[in-house]
Amino acid sequence: xxxxxxxxxxxxxxxxxxxxxxxxxxxxxxxxxxxxxxxxxxxxxxxxxxxxxxxxxxxxxxxxxxxxxxxxxxxxxxxxxxxxxxxxxxxxxxxxxxxxxxxxxxxxxxxxxxxxxxxxxxxxxxxxxxxxxxxxxxxxxxxxxxxxxxxxxxxxxxxxxxxxxxxxxxxxxxxxxxxxxxxxxxxxxxxxxxxxxxxxxxxxxxxxxxxxxxxxxxxxxxxxxxxxxxxxxxxxxxxxxxxxxxxxxxxxxxxxxxxxxxxxxxxxxxxxxxxxxxxxxxxxxxxxxxxxxxxxxxxxxxxxxxxxxxxxxxxxxxxxxxxxxxxxxxxxxxxx
Amino acid sequence: xxxxxxxxxxxxxxxxxxxxxxxxxxxxxxxxxxxxxxxxxxxxxxxxxxxxxxxxxxxxxxxxxxxxxxxxxxxxxxxxxxxxxxxxxxxxxxxxxxxxxxxxxxxxxxxxxxxxxxxxxxxxxxxxxxxxxxxxxxxxxxxxxxxxxxxxxxxxxxxxxxxxxxxxxxxxxxxxxxxxxxxxxxxxxxxxxxxxxxxxxxxxxxxxxxxxxxxxxxxxxxxxxxxxxxxxxxxxxxxxxxxxxxxxxxxxxxxxxxxxxxxxxxxxxxxxxxxxxxxxxxxxxxxxxxxxxxxxxxxxxxxxxxxxxxxxxxxxxxxxxxxxxxxxxxxxxxxx
DNA sequence: GTGAAAGCGCTAACAC
DNA sequence: GTGTTAGCGCTTTCAC
Numbered sequence: 001x002x003x004x005x006x007x008x009x010x011x012x013x014x015x016x017x018x019x020x021x022x023x024x025x026x027x028x029x030x031x032x033x034x035x036x037x038x039x040x041x042x043x044x045x046x047x048x049x050x051x052x053x054x055x056x057x058x059x060x061x062x063x064x065x066x067x068x069x070x071x072x073x074x075x076x077x078x079x080x081x082x083x084x085x086x087x088x089x090x091x092x093x094x095x096x097x098x099x100x101x102x103x104x105x106x107x108x109x110x111x112x113x114x115x116x117x118x119x120x121x122x123x124x125x126x127x128x129x130x131x132x133x134x135x136x137x138x139x140x141x142x143x144x145x146x147x148x149x150x151x152x153x154x155x156x157x158x159x160x161x162x163x164x165x166x167x168x169x170x171x172x173x174x175x176x177x178x179x180x181x182x183x184x185x186x187x188x189x190x191x192x193x194x195x196x197x198x199x200x201x202x203x204x205x206x207x208x209x210x211x212x213x214x215x216x217x218x219x220x221x222x223x224x225x226x227x228x229x230x231x232x233x234x235x236x237x238x239x240x241x242x243x244x245x246x247x248x249x250x251x252x253x254x255x256x257x258x259x260x261x262x263x264x265x266x267x268x269x270x271x272x273x274x275x276x277x278x279x280x281x282x283x284x285x286x287x288x289x290x291x292x293x294x295x296x297x298x299x300x301x302x303x304x305x306x307x308x309x310x311x312x313x314x315x316x317x318x319x320x321x322x323x324x325x326x327x328x329x330x331x332x333x334x335x336x
Numbered sequence: 337x338x339x340x341x342x343x344x345x346x347x348x349x350x351x352x353x354x355x356x357x358x359x360x361x362x363x364x365x366x367x368x369x370x371x372x373x374x375x376x377x378x379x380x381x382x383x384x385x386x387x388x389x390x391x392x393x394x395x396x397x398x399x400x401x402x403x404x405x406x407x408x409x410x411x412x413x414x415x416x417x418x419x420x421x422x423x424x425x426x427x428x429x430x431x432x433x434x435x436x437x438x439x440x441x442x443x444x445x446x447x448x449x450x451x452x453x454x455x456x457x458x459x460x461x462x463x464x465x466x467x468x469x470x471x472x473x474x475x476x477x478x479x480x481x482x483x484x485x486x487x488x489x490x491x492x493x494x495x496x497x498x499x500x501x502x503x504x505x506x507x508x509x510x511x512x513x514x515x516x517x518x519x520x521x522x523x524x525x526x527x528x529x530x531x532x533x534x535x536x537x538x539x540x541x542x543x544x545x546x547x548x549x550x551x552x553x554x555x556x557x558x559x560x561x562x563x564x565x566x567x568x569x570x571x572x573x574x575x576x577x578x579x580x581x582x583x584x585x586x587x588x589x590x591x592x593x594x595x596x597x598x599x600x601x602x603x604x605x606x607x608x609x610x611x612x613x614x615x616x617x618x619x620x621x622x623x624x625x626x627x628x629x630x631x632x633x634x635x636x637x638x639x640x641x642x643x644x645x646x647x648x649x650x651x652x653x654x655x656x657x658x659x660x661x662x663x664x665x666x667x668x669x670x671x672x
Numbered sequence: 673g674t675g676a677a678a679g680c681g682c683t684a685a686c687a688c
Numbered sequence: 689g690t691g692t693t694a695g696c697g698c699t700t701t702c703a704c
Binding site: 047048049050054064072077084093094104251258 | 433
Binding site for chain 4: 352353357366390
């Protein structure tokens with residue numbers, strides 16, 4: 001039989017009210033009864049029923065994480081770190097795959113609000129604008145991770161894509177490359193920012209941007225990237241280095257080069273973005289730009305917990321800085 | 337302001353009980369009032385408060401998934417498929433990383449029972465025997481996935497590791513290999529089963545098992561496997577084919593071979609297990625044994641939902657059959 | 673300092 | 689067929 005607050009009260013010879021006060025550290029209770037009650041709680045291993053207290057308007061200590069696809073290594077990592085830090089703070093996290101489908105997004109949000117989750121972390125993609133706006137209007141605790149809505153008053157944690165694009169390109173420039181291509185994901189803020197960083201780096205180096213070398217792709221798969229990269233490599237304008245705006249795109253590019261018999265890094269340097277595990281198992285190992293995923297997950301959870309607990313209405317935008325990870329796929333320009 | 341069942345009752349001119357009955361499809365209600373109430377619910381977009389009904393002993397429609405590490409691609413896939421099917425059945429899933437730590441396992445289970453989850457799916461590793469036994473004794477709904485406890489009365493969904501080991505080995509045999517090594521994970525049932533399948537296949541082919549070719553490893557990382565594989569390849573007994581009992585181990589083996597200048601698949605065939613995404617990005621692409629992860633996740637969720645809803649005490653052990661996926665890392669024995 | 677009473681939103685017996 | 693009553697386990701006035 002499950003213990004209730006009344007059982008503890010009876011055992012301690014006090015009322016349930018008093019026990020409740022002790023548990024929640026409220027009101028004035030004498031040290032003596034307080035200690036006694038605490039001891040009994042300990043002894044009986046009493047655990048308050050979260051449901052009942054939530055019904056009275058308290059927290060459920062449960063948050064929801066919405067991600068497009070749990071099997072994608074990047075999202076899986078967010079999940080991992082958010083959950084781990086949430087655990088420390090006493091939050092459980094329910095995971096929701098949206099598949100990028102606005103209907104599913106709405107369904108999840110409705111259902112989980114019904115279940116009284118304390119807040120949401122939304123990762124990378126969220127298409128259902130009305131639902132998002134409503135949530136924000138109601139001041140429901142939300143944090144975006146790796147997703148920006150500059151026009152909406154909502155807290156977020158992102159990697160600095162502009163800077164990431166800049167340092168990736170700068171790295172290639174420092175190796176002597178001048179003709180540098182880029183393959184980016186279409187219609188995403190992060191993709192656009194990375195391109196901007198790329199252009200800025202070229203500009204700073206006094207190189208005019210050649211739009212023929214800027215490729216965008218709306219199907220960010222290895223295969224899709226391979227096709228596009230092949231086109232680029234086969235054009236008259238073959239670059240000596242390519243910046244793939246995520247590791248998937250970079251790996252597709254590697255496959256394309258290999259297929260054409262172009263040596264990496266002798267004839268073509270390639271750099272990716274995200275620094276996923278894949279970088280280490282391709283050949284040659286892929287240089288990449290690392291965003292501090294661990295830190296991002298933690299900060300997002302932290303931010304959300306603050307909004308939930310303190311009800312402080314503060315919304316922050318945190319941008320974390322990327323780092324260059326140099327491996328074997330980038331090398332000095334090989335002048336013939 | 338949140339709507340309650342009373343608001344609906346008032347609107348319909350009936351009692352809350354009647355509304356409750358309509359929602360839960362219980363008792364006898366006239367078609368007329370039923371329709372009226374349904375319509376009002378629809379119109380007002382009324383959503384019953386899950387907390388309140390759970391407090392009365394009903395389901396929370398929330399289950400928990402315990403996995404060692406959400407960032408591991410295999411577990412991430414379980415998660416994905418469990419969540420997706422759970423969604424269809426109306427269950428939310430809360431994700432818990434245990435990191436293989438018995439204390440964390442216990443902590444999660446206690447906390448989540450406090451939050452009244454309806455059941456648990458436990459994946460791959462669970463070390464806290466007492467907690468597991470207690471859960472089973474209490475008839476708390478649990479399903480194990482990719483984890484066996486033959487001695488415990490608990491439902492489970494696993495891939496058939498024995499058969500998997502058998503067909504991987506058989507594939508190598510069919511290519512003419514006779515000296516076949518195996519690298520397996522130590523102290524896991526799945527590892528042991530895969531080794532058994534391997535031995536059986538050799539036996540059936542009339543080949544005596546050479547224990548020098550059977551390597552076990554307790555740190556299943558690429559690096560760890562690389563070291564062990566190097567030892568094996570450098571021994572006088574160099575095999576012409578190696579079965580890595582998961583893709584990580586197989587990839588470690590690939591790296592070892594490359595490091596030693598041994599050509600794959602000309603001089604050494606390698607096959608993995610699990611058919612992860614990594615198979616397609618290594619070079620040459622890795623042949624592997626695919627377990628139907630998608631199906632496993634779905635079945636586990638299905639099983640659990642049945643136990644939760646029907647309270648039928650039936651426990652099943654489901655074993656799903658693996659399939660061979662041939663890529664470029666395995667080839668006919670190259671006789672010199 | 674402490675407790676009695678009311679009620680969060682829902683469901684289950686039982687009466688009518 | 690439908691409503692009344694009681695209560696799940698907790699928290700919160702407010703009185704003592």
